[in-house]
Amino acid sequence: MPETFPTKPEVARPTMIDVARRAGVGLGTVSRVVNGGHGVRDETAQRVRAAIDELGFQRNEVARALRPGKKSTSLALVLGDLTNPFYATIAKSSLEVAGQSGFAVVLGSVDEDPEGEKRAIQELVSRQVAGLMIVPDQGDHAFLQGAGVPVVFVDRPATGIDADIVMVDNEGGGKLATDHLLAQGHERIAILLAPSYYTIGRRLRGFRRAHRAAGIDVDESLVIQLPEGNAEAAEKATREVMLRADPPTAIFASTNFLTEGVLRALGELGQEPAVVGFDDFRLADMLPTPVTVVASDIAELGRSAARLLLDRASGADTRPPQRIVLPCGLIERGSGERPPRSAGERNPR
Amino acid sequence: MPETFPTKPEVARPTMIDVARRAGVGLGTVSRVVNGGHGVRDETAQRVRAAIDELGFQRNEVARALRPGKKSTSLALVLGDLTNPFYATIAKSSLEVAGQSGFAVVLGSVDEDPEGEKRAIQELVSRQVAGLMIVPDQGDHAFLQGAGVPVVFVDRPATGIDADIVMVDNEGGGKLATDHLLAQGHERIAILLAPSYYTIGRRLRGFRRAHRAAGIDVDESLVIQLPEGNAEAAEKATREVMLRADPPTAIFASTNFLTEGVLRALGELGQEPAVVGFDDFRLADMLPTPVTVVASDIAELGRSAARLLLDRASGADTRPPQRIVLPCGLIERGSGERPPRSAGERNPR
DNA sequence: CTCCTGGACGGTAACGTTTCCAACGCTTTA
DNA sequence: TAAAGCGTTGGAAACGTTACCGTCCAGGAG
Numbered sequence: 014m015p016e017t018f019p020t021k022p023e024v025a026r027p028t029m030i031d032v033a034r035r036a037g038v039g040l041g042t043v044s045r046v047v048n049g050g051h052g053v054r055d056e057t058a059q060r061v062r063a064a065i066d067e068l069g070f071q072r073n074e075v076a077r078a079l080r081p082g083k084k085s086t087s088l089a090l091v092l093g094d095l096t097n098p099f100y101a102t103i104a105k106s107s108l109e110v111a112g113q114s115g116f117a118v119v120l121g122s123v124d125e126d127p128e129g130e131k132r133a134i135q136e137l138v139s140r141q142v143a144g145l146m147i148v149p150d151q152g153d154h155a156f157l158q159g160a161g162v163p164v165v166f167v168d169r170p171a172t173g174i175d176a177d178i179v180m181v182d183n184e185g186g187g188k189l190a191t192d193h194l195l196a197q198g199h200e201r202i203a204i205l206l207a208p209s210y211y212t213i214g215r216r217l218r219g220f221r222r223a224h225r226a227a228g229i230d231v232d233e234s235l236v237i238q239l240p241e242g243n244a245e246a247a248e249k250a251t252r253e254v255m256l257r258a259d260p261p262t263a264i265f266a267s268t269n270f271l272t273e274g275v276l277r278a279l280g281e282l283g284q285e286p287a288v289v290g291f292d293d294f295r296l297a298d299m300l301p302t303p304v305t306v307v308a309s310d311i312a313e314l315g316r317s318a319a320r321l322l323l324d325r326a327s328g329a330d331t332r333p334p335q336r337i338v339l340p341c342g343l344i345e346r347g348s349g350e351r352p353p354r355s356a357g358e359r360n361p362r
Numbered sequence: 363m364p365e366t367f368p369t370k371p372e373v374a375r376p377t378m379i380d381v382a383r384r385a386g387v388g389l390g391t392v393s394r395v396v397n398g399g400h401g402v403r404d405e406t407a408q409r410v411r412a413a414i415d416e417l418g419f420q421r422n423e424v425a426r427a428l429r430p431g432k433k434s435t436s437l438a439l440v441l442g443d444l445t446n447p448f449y450a451t452i453a454k455s456s457l458e459v460a461g462q463s464g465f466a467v468v469l470g471s472v473d474e475d476p477e478g479e480k481r482a483i484q485e486l487v488s489r490q491v492a493g494l495m496i497v498p499d500q501g502d503h504a505f506l507q508g509a510g511v512p513v514v515f516v517d518r519p520a521t522g523i524d525a526d527i528v529m530v531d532n533e534g535g536g537k538l539a540t541d542h543l544l545a546q547g548h549e550r551i552a553i554l555l556a557p558s559y560y561t562i563g564r565r566l567r568g569f570r571r572a573h574r575a576a577g578i579d580v581d582e583s584l585v586i587q588l589p590e591g592n593a594e595a596a597e598k599a600t601r602e603v604m605l606r607a608d609p610p611t612a613i614f615a616s617t618n619f620l621t622e623g624v625l626r627a628l629g630e631l632g633q634e635p636a637v638v639g640f641d642d643f644r645l646a647d648m649l650p651t652p653v654t655v656v657a658s659d660i661a662e663l664g665r666s667a668a669r670l671l672l673d674r675a676s677g678a679d680t681r682p683p684q685r686i687v688l689p690c691g692l693i694e695r696g697s698g699e700r701p702p703r704s705a706g707e708r709n710p711r
Numbered sequence: 712c713t714c715c716t717g718g719a720c721g722g723t724a725a726c727g728t729t730t731c732c733a734a735c736g737c738t739t740t741a
Numbered sequence: 742t743a744a745a746g747c748g749t750t751g752g753a754a755a756c757g758t759t760a761c762c763g764t765c766c767a768g769g770a771g
Contacts (some may be wrong), residue, residue, distance in 0.1 A: 025508065028757055039721035044759060052719065068699060074756035075434065075490045083759075085424060087468065087489070095454040098445065104453075104469070105444040111469020112482070119436065119468050120453070122461020132735050133461070140436070140466060161375065220466045277648060298646045301624060328576045377727055388751035393729060403749065425727035428756045433730075 031280055034357050036064035040143065046070055046178040047299065062200045078141055088322055089137035091121045091130065092148040092167070099269060099292055099311060103167060104200040106315030107146060114323055116143070119303040127152030130144045138162055143326040146318050147171065151209075163325035167318045179337040182310040183212045186341030187219025187265075188226075190307045193343055195227045199287060199353045203254050203261035207242035216267050216291060235261050241273070247274025255284050258329040262353035265285035269294045276300060276348075287351040305349025309341045365577045372476045376417040385413035386481050395582050396421055405618045427490055437671055438486040440479065441497040441516070443613045446640055448618060448660055449497065452516060455664030463672055465492070487511055492675040495667050496520065500558075503526060512674035515703065516667045518560040528667045529687040530658040535690030536568020536614075537575075538640040542692055543612045544576045548702045549637060552584040552610035556591035557628030565616050565640060584610050588620070596623025604633050612636035613701035625649060625697075638698040647695055654698025691703045 029043045036043070038061060045053050046061040064070070078085035090109050092100045108118050121133035124195060126299075129148050133159065137145065144163040149156075155173030157164055165177040194202050204220050206213050217236070224231045237254060239246040247266060251274065254260060263286050266272035274291030279285065280301070290297070293308035317337050324330035343349075363483045387410060394402050402410075413419075416428045427434035437460050457467050470482035479499050483506065486494065493512040504522030506513055512658055514526040543551050553569050555562050566585070569662070573580045580663040586603060588595040594599065596615060600623065603609060612635050613619040621639030628634065629650070639646070642657035666686050672681035692698075 017392065030757080033721095034494060040757095041722075041759085041761095042720060045720090046761085054719065057719080067558065071484060071488045073490065073757055074488045075424055075427045077426055077759075078728090079757080080759050081726055081729090083726090085489075095444070095457070096447065098447070098450075101447075101450040108444070108469055108471060112473075115485070117468050118465050120439075120457055122457060124461075125563075129553060135420060136423075136464070136466065139420045139423045140434075152484045199486045244636075273645065274649075280648065294645075297647070298627065299622075299650075300645070300648055301650050330570075335415065379727075382751095389728090390730080390752075393751060394750090397729085401749065403731080407750080424728055425756090426729075428758090429729050430756055432756090 015089075020039045026071045026073075028073070029070070031068055032064045032070050032145045035068060036060045037286075039300040048110045067258065073168065074316040084143040084326060085141045086115055087117045087119050087142045087276075088326070089119045089121060089134075089142070089145045089146065091123065091137065093123055093125075095123075095268070098207060098233055102147070102311040103315035103318070106312040107319035108315075110316050111321035111323070116323065124231055125150075131156065138190050144322040145231060146322055156190050163322060165322045165325070167314060175334050177335045177337075179314055179321065179323050179339075180207075180212075181314065181339045182341050183215035184222070185217040187216035187267075187289060187310065188223045189219070189341055189343050190291065190349075191220045192221035193305070193345075194227075194265065194287055194289060194347055195229065195289060195349060196224060197263075199233060199261075199263040200229055201259070202263040202265055203237060204265045205250055205267055205275065206236070206238045207268050207271060208239065210242075213267050220265060223267055232261075236261070242268060242270060242278065244274035246276075246324045247271040248278040249274075251278035252282065255279070255286070258294055260284075261286060263289070263349075263351075266290045268292060272297075272304060276304065285351060285354075287353070293344060302348045302351075303346035305346045306344050307341050308344055309339050313339055318354040376419045376554040377422070378419070379419055381410065381413045381419050382430075384417060385409045391504060392422040401581075416657075418461075422494055424679035428634060433492040433675060434490045435464055436468050436489070436491045437668065438468045438470060438483075438491040438494045439674070440472060440486065440494065441561035442472060442485055442499075444472075446619070448519045451660040452497070452664035452667070455661040456668040457664075460672070461663050465672065474499075477611065480505065481586050493671040496672055503597075505627045512671060514667045514671045514674070516663060524683050525669050526684045526686075528670065528688075529561075530660075530663065530688045531690050533568040533571070534566035535658065536565035536616075537572045538568070538690055538692050539614050539640065540569045540574075540693075542654070542698055543636055543638060544572060546612075546636060546699065546701055548610075548612040549578055549586060550556045550581060550608070550610040551612040551614055551616045552586060554596050554616055554624065555585070555587050555601055555602035556617050556620060558586065559591075562616050563703065569614060581610075591617060593623035593626065595634075597627040598623075601631065602629055604628070604635070609633075610635060612698075612700075614637070615639045616643060617708055620654060621646075621655070625653065634700060634703075635701040636698055636702070638650060642693060649697075651697045651700075652695035654695045655693050660690050662688055 029040055033040045033043045038057060043061055046058050050058050067182060076081060090104060090107060095101050095104060113116050117125060119137060121137045127150050130137060138160055146167055148163050149169060149171035153173040154171035160175050168180055170178045205218060221231055237250050239250055247292045264275055264276045269292040275288055290304055290306040291305045316331040378389055380390045382389045387406060391402060392410055394409050398408050426432060437455060439453060441452060444450050460467050470486045470487060471480050472482060476499050487509055495516055496514045498520035500520040501658060503520035509521050517529055519527045523576060553566060555566060572578055586599050588599055613624055618639060618641040624637055627681045637654040639653055643657045646653040646655060
């Protein structure tokens with residue numbers, strides 16, 4: 014016989030029935046006590062509470078959620094790579110808000126492809142979560158329309174469904190960054206774009222709008238669409254664009270990872286165009302040239318989403334779908350305040 | 363009457379009973395088809411599957427988990443600040459492994475105090491999760507002993523309970539870092555310690571062991587216990603120790619956040635002692651002086667934990683509690699390879 | 712004194728699934 | 742030909758909770 018893990022006596026967890034028996038009351042009474050205890054005499058409630066303590070009873074949330082109408086006290090959160098501080102911040106802050114209301118947060122397994130996302134969402138729905146917070150990938154989300162579960166989209170809207178959405182002012186942020194560079198006298202500004210997310214398109218729109226407002230034409234060869242959204246792709250693209258005959262004097266990186274790639278390339282090249290990134294990141298102020306960024310309150314993004322969803326789930330909020338847009342601000346640290354250099358004075362050493 | 367959100371017709375989700383009726387079979391048959399479909403004639407199974415598709419039936423996981431013995435297909439993960447890349451990496455990687463087995467991961471609300479952690483864990487247990495992954499705070503975890511749920515501790519052991527644990531070789535890592543500095547000729551090495559977590563104690567042990575092996579006494583005034591584990595505390599402590607009459611020639615920062623604080627202080631002071639950090643972090647290679655760190659495979663930490671827990675939960679693994687220790691490696695980037703300077707040649711400019 | 716009201720409480724159905732058992736039809740074996 | 746075996750199927754119990762309904766008793770009104 015193989016040596017087995019000495020599993021504890023496997024104590025069956027006590028149920029309400031056990032508590033009722035112990036306290037010498039009926040099942041309904043225990044239930045009433047557990048849920049606030051209205052309509053129970055004080056003395057009886059005492060006895061019940063004593064029995065609960067003695068037995069170490071804990072309500073079985075699964076059984077509770079089975080009752081019709083009763084939703085579970087869990088919210089679902091579907092997002093991309095948790096390793097990205099952006100997503101991690103959303104997770105943390107929404108978790109905090111949910112936790113304060115006694116809700117747990119279920120993380121769906123997050124694949125990259127839209128099909129995987131759909132599968133993950135449906136698994137979450139089958140777990141009877143009270144609501145869904147989704148940072149949607151591309152792909153249609155119409156299948157959520159009749160799911161009977163409130164949904165809040167975070168950071169970007171989804172197609173095929175009209176639901177609450179909490180996001181940042183991407184276009185405003187894009188304009189803010191570009192305005193800032195234009196104000197320094199830059200006229201050749203490159204923008205690096207991660208693959209076509211909604212947010213990126215909006216940031217580009219702000220970029221164009223700023224140019225238009227300043228009466229400067231956008232050089233379309235400086236609008237650079239990357240094949241991937243990671244630092245490596247940005248590094249490669251930056252190297253290429255800076256080695257052109259007519260390099261830009263400033264670069265606007267449309268995501269935090271892209272900013273990282275841009276800086277890495279510039280460090281190797283020894284060139285110093287102005288740089289502004291979208292979204293702040295840790296250590297941005299400690300790099301050789303501290304990085305100027307357009308930033309928003311990402312934590313508030315998560316908090317708002319969770320709050321809204323909780324209100325929807327409880328039925329307290331029956332307004333038509335809301336659209337919450339958080340503002341962006343500029344954090345000047347140095348890299349975005351460099352003046353343009355003419356081609357002649359490139360390569361300082 | 364207030365304007366109300368046009369809630370969809372609130373379509374009741376179809377149940378197995380609906381499917382059975384539609385397919386003209388019994389309830390049990392539908393259940394059998396849904397779970398692999400053994401012991402059902404092919405033709406019957408076809409009919410059932412057709413009905414499932416037509417109705418868009420999805421199994422109710424809550425009802426499923428209610429049956430005795432059946433655990434839910436969710437794992438719980440309890441950890442600290444998701445904003446810390448260390449925790450975020452654990453979350454991501456364990457989520458991946460769990461997802462591959464069709465398990466969701468429930469994140470407990472994570473307070474800082476031990477009492478909050480206990481409450482969070484019990485809430486998770488009441489949700490009938492199949493297993494718990496816990497990065498334990500201080501405080502006794504004996505209350506988990508008889509909970510009847512498998513538990514895997516991550517990164518550090520808990521007191522009061524003998525359970526599986528997956529961690530990194532903290533003592534080895536501490537020794538590795540210190541050996542490296544000693545090998546450069548440093549004899550006055552400061553170590554910054556975050557509040558007394560188990561891991562930190564082990565790293566200190568490695569620090570001392572390295573000194574002993576080298577025949578060098580540890581200057582106890584350079585063993586600096588910080589009141590908090592954040593970058594600010596480390597920054598302050600670094601400033602103080604570097605302004606002493608006899609500053610260290612090297613600093614070992616025992617966590618990623620502390621490393622950040624150390625670098626921030628050094629940048630302001632304009633001093634350049636050697637620095638080695640524990641745990642790698644993003645952009646460590648892009649700082650003015652790239653940072654040498656002792657690192658381990660944090661993602662593997664999460665993966666191992668999830669794998670182990672899934673095996674325990676399925677009953678496939680009945681070995682006595684396991685102790686998995688992952689190795690640490692040194693990543694040389696520059697900051698840890700600076701030679702010691704005598705006090706006289708301090709302050710280069 | 713009787714009737715009625717209302718608060719406190721007990722019992723039971725129901726939620727949607729899994730699992731067990733019985734029943735049925737068919738084939739194989741004695 | 743009857744019995745036994747097997748694969749397939751239907752039906753019902755059970756999981757732990759909540760919600761509803763009825764009962765009981767005390768106290769006030771008529």
